[in-house]
Amino acid sequence: MADYRSTLNLPDTPFPMRGDLPKREPGWVKQWQDSKLYQRIRKQSAGRPQFVLHDGPPYANGDIHLGHAVNKILKDIIVRSMTLHGFDASFIPGWDCHGLPIEHQIEKAHGKSLPPAEVRKLARAYAAEQVELQKKGFVRLGVLADWDRPYRTMDFQNEAGEIRALKEMVTKGWVYRGLKPVNWCFDCGSALAEAEVEYQDKGSPAVDVGFQIADACRQMLADAFGLDALPAGKVQAVIWTTTPWTIPANQALNVNGEHTYALVRTANGHVIVARDLVDSCLARFKLEGDVIATAQGTALADLLFQHPFYVRDVPVLVASYVGLDAGTGIVHCAPAYGVEDFQTWTAHGLATEEVFGPVQANGVYIDALPLFGGMHIWKANPVIIDTIAKAGALLSHEKITHSYMHCWRHKTPVIYRATAQFFVGMDIRQPESYTLRECAAAAVEATAFYPEWGKERLAAMIAKRPDWCISRQRNWGVPIPFFLHKETGQMHPDTPDLMEQVALRVEREGVDAWFNLDPAELLGDDAAHYDKLTDTLDVWFDSGTTHWHVLRGSHQDGRRGDGGPVADLYLEGSDQHRGWFQSSLLTGCALDGHAPYRALLTHGFTVDANGHKMSKSAGNGIEPQEVGNKLGIEILRLWLASADYSGELSISKEILDRVVETYRRLRNTVRFLLANIADYDPVAHKLPVAKWLTIDRYALALTRDLQERVGNDYLAFEFHKIVQALQHFASEDLGGFYLDILKDRLYTTAPGSLARRSAQGALWHITQTLVRLMAPIMPFTAEEIWTVLAEAGKNGPYAANLDSVMLTTWNALPMQADEAALMESWGRIRALRAQSARVLETLRAEGGIGSSLQADVEVRAAGATFDDLAALGDDLRFVLITSGATLIKVESDAEQGVSAAASAQVKCGRCWHYRADVGSNPEHPELCGRCDSNLHGEGEMRSHA
């Protein structure tokens, strides 16, 4: 038997079947970096419509984890897809460099007693190191960005920019000085951040303390309980507290308006507690009693009760936070020493100036405090309890052990303590204009959200949030460069001008320019009357103002130049509704009157296969580096793109295994495409689409449809639909249909025949389309494909952009007038083909055939299906991949069907079809007629498939 294999046009390509991703990806990364691909894309895109994604700065501490990878890869997919869409898409990466965690790192490494200037110096160096570390990680992910020129919030220009942003907000009147309870450590002598507080067990006294009704309010209290008069003798509202030291600072009682309160008669006078807690309270008081009347919490509002040992009547304030879990249902309110206490106080319109705070920074009461002046609060507890008892107001006293806040540095108990801070006011009304809250609400309304529910979430947060406290008592941060009058505490009247002078110095020397500044340099003789504030700005102010001083200052090329929001998109984890989205929104509104972004996109957090969050302790974490080293970053990217990122992102071994399958399928499909256009010259061999065979034109229509849908999905940021569409296209449209049918024609017809060039024209377009559609998600593989195309001269009209697929835009696919008709009729043909496959499978199972080419089929069809099949003529057998196919017209659907039988003919030694004309040329007895013609004659004619 002659070997006809060598007479076939078999696929051939240098594109390897296996990606070998972990090994080869770093090479691509290096090439993109070395060739300055990002910069070249920007240069080539200059003048196109802009798309600005403003990068939210990750905190410069620690190696990147999966969450970082998710975030940056999504951004990269978007920037790449927008570039391919024909936008000038910028990506200026940034880092958040100031703040507590870095200060702690320095403290951990160098001890706790460094002078602040030294802390800042070390922190700056540490942050710079971390930026470089993380940058390496991000670059390895294949993220294409301006890595040579990122923004860092600690850059001098940015530090100065923040001061200018603050100046602008001060000038516009958004900033005020007020009180706020903060975590306070006596040993530090300063405020602590939440992160510096840890919880440990602590023994505390727990006391129930009675507040007698004020004489002037006895009748009103009787009315509240629906009584004609109050019983004679003591009537006390009882509170329960574990911090007796706050009693001297008591200024109110809080009740819940929704709860019911009971007036209880006991042997020790009458007491008021929540009705639901009467039994537990009496047990604690070791008293018996009867409820003689009840009243709703709201009825008690504003009644005055007597402080247990000071001559001071305090009001009842209704507060919803008061619960019934423990205590008495009545809460003692010391606004200087509790967050909720303080909020309740201000919520009732009471002045912060009236808040009474007798505890000094070192934990000692001021000397002027009666009875306890000069005592440390922890020492004063028993003395105070004794005083309460002597006043007849102590209903119970026990020792309890509870979880209590401690300083993580000194391991000593921490308290809440009201201190002076600076705020951005949410409800300050600009003259004849809006409040910040109103402006922000309108800005949220004007913003597009992906997914849509983000709008509701952010709007609810804006509606409820308190004023923004922007001051912190830290070392490593941007200073709030205010001079405050020593007596009044007021800002210097020239503050805006002074701030600009400070900004100029910070621009040159960094934040130390302020900390080192001698006030006299700016204030002259006035300096004696002013204190230089040492507070720093909340780090949310750092990142929240990046749109102001990064996009409009240090990186002007990364902004939109049309006067509106500077960015088209901010994209972060859904936790940033409270964080960066909000701080940016507030500064945008305060500075510009609108949000700095047009749209917000959020992604969820990564979880394990069971939907549980990843943690070190659970041991269910997956690191991006690990995936990159084992499977390749491309797999990680494809995993991310195939998930619906609006919810949680599940990742596990099995999930990644499935992703690998998807990758292989896509890769092999492209490999086959490349292998079959190896001898195709897209310029010299190009045929007009009108001359193509019908099925090739159908394939082109399918491809155009795919590109349109995928393009729209990119614009809508619906990447998982893209992966599904690509996979479906590769498996169903190509592998299971078009390519399967095409093999015979590609392999057996003459190399330069119309039949073959028509197919290759379609394959060339499919390849050019797929490589681009894949590129945003799988940039490594796309670039590899691009290189093969380029080196083989397969880019034809795109030869000007041989360097990188990213230098192109979507493939320009010919539009066909009869696309809709093609889709419709071939849809019917494919349904028939599926039916035929089932019949052949039955025959195969019976042992009648192996390959489908061993069979002849008879197709009975009616109506449109018959017309479609009839139009194929003799090519029907190629569509069904059988050696023979007979079409019979029937009149009704019921008569339709397919039957198959093993062919009685002889197998052609070349094309493997079983044909009656095998051997018709005596010189080539093993060949069928068309193979003989293809090899030695004019070649077969094909018009449809």
Next chain:
RNA sequence: GGGCCUAUAGCUCAGUUUCGGUUAGAGCGCACGCCUGAUAAGCGUGAGGUCGAAGGUUCAAGUCCAUCUAGGCCCA
């Protein structure tokens, strides 16, 4: 405890934007078979869900309503 979100075959997702309607779809994986001219590939056939749970509204619910469970983000 509050706000927002998620819960469809083993896995990843669809399920017709504003208010429901025939046997709930796809790809992957799996099973079985074919091919050996995409071969550490390719093709075919097939088996898998009653839509987180139990209720309600309705002639009719995966699709609406309240509840619960599990999970996520942010607060308290």
